[in-house]
Amino acid sequence: MTQLTLAPLSPAVAPALILLGRDDAGKAHASWFDGEDAAPAKNAAKLMGMAALAVEGDELRDLAIRLPKGKLFTSGRAFVPFVKGETFERLLNHLPEPLKARPVMIPQPTRASGQETSANAPADPTKPVPERPAASRPEDWSKIAVGSLVLAREGRDDGFFEARVVEVISEGVYRLSWRDWLDYPPFTRKAEQIALLHPKAPA
Known part of the structure; x- marks a missing residue:
């Protein structure tokens, strides 16, 4: 009987970089990006205040395939979904010590007059942050x-x-x-x- 061997994933589509961080509510986010998106994903990490972790070694590869695949926006930011806290903590163990010593946060964009503020613009402490409008929750x-x-x-x-x-x-x-x-x-x-x-x- 002939034994089938699965071909390994191409480096272009295999996990090459992981973005991770916590939002302003403390919820953990992480996702992986392939080799083609690794460079813009690193730029997105800088823009969003997230950590970027190169996928190197068996343990990180195993963790990466458990994460959702991230997506890049034309604005330079990235879509990084929620992940389980246990998985996030395991990822944190692979970060350099300087990053472990400080919280990894995702600054959330706010809107004024219907426009998103610049991710690099400093917050004005004298101005209240616009609250997200309440939405109805239909029961049926x-x-x-x-x-x-x-x-x-x-x-x-x-x-x-x-x-x-x-x-x-x-x-x-x-x-x-x-x-x-x-x-x-x-x-x-x-x-x-x-x-x-x-x-x-x-x-």
């Missing part, structure tokens, strides 16, 4: 409308994340935008591809 599918907060995912193997309904295209078809990733363009999902939040779930 018939109540989904523009402004509703629902759950969606990017791909079949990805987790669900908060998204706002920006347009009701037709019955059971919605135009959404991610709540926490403002650079990501709006996308379309059918009703069976989204989920409702529990009314008592934390914001």
